[in-house]
Amino acid sequence: MKPPPLPPAPRPPRIDAELLPSNWWQWVAENRLRDCTPESMLQTMLAADLPRAACEAALAQIESDPVFAAARRMQQLHRKLESVLANQQRLWERVPYYERVEKRSHVSTDEFMSRYVHGCRPLVITELARDWPALSRWSAADLKQRFGHLDVEVQAERHKDRRYEQNKLELRRTVRLADFVDQVVQGGTTNDYYLTANNEMLRRPEFAPLLADIGSLPEFCDRSALSRACSFWFGPGGTITPLHHDTLMLLHTQVVGRKRWRFVSPLETPRVYNYNGVFSEVDVDAPDLARYPRFAEVKVLEVVLEPGETMFLPLGWWHQVSSLELSLSFSFSNLAFDNTFSYQNPEIQDW
Structure with missing residues (x-):
């Protein structure tokens, strides 16, 4: 093992800089x-009524701080990884069909896998659910008639809450399904309430008839695992699931209504400002490029999922x-191959 380098020359005493609160030292380093x-940075600090001498001293001293120097080294390693991803993304974008989310009526298992x-490409399968009873049966009225007496969990x-999906646990409410159906039907276009995958209603025996409405599945799915790996979605037009990535692959069938899906490659992760969990800070529909300038370099793919169509979401x-009108959807992740992955997610709440 190499010995550590010789210590740097003594630094001047931190006289003025020590007048800064510790959180501002962190802010200086991060920025x-x-x-x-x-x-x-000096202008921002002065606007916060910090003493000029302390600000100038901190900005000068940070560059010779050994802890900051260590952070700079780690940054070099991080930027190498970013450059590897960026170069791979450039290769992906050279494929002629990259910008188009394909729609196909059928795909063989071998081709689906390869x-x-x-x-790692998104795909819409137009005929996967062609024999599902759900396509002719499911509706808001059907939900109310068959299950309206039951309670469900909604957001x-x-x-x-700007981060409504990240803070979804705080927004949980238990309601009678009949009342929620009425709210959705009568409330018009809104993103204020939504029955999402987190409701877990399909694990309950009372809702087993909904699973009976799911017809045949392709051979790359494991039918025996369906009840443990599926979710139900119901809400008005206008609901938005913000930019995020899942931790597995899944299929999402649109039964009633249409949804617009907008995609960003996983190789673009350094450009989507992923500060917390699996979520991005960017609103793809209205990106704030002054705050998130690197997103301007991102290529966004888009497709509208029609009733009866199934989206394959790759890893x-x-x-x-976004739901374009009142929507009922069914998602399932019971793929007949290893679909378990792990991510080291950031947990930065205050950027």
């Missing part, structure tokens, strides 16, 4: 790592989904 200029699973008051692809 220098983001390559913000000392001049722009082109879409291992090739409510999403408008009051790690970022997606933002």
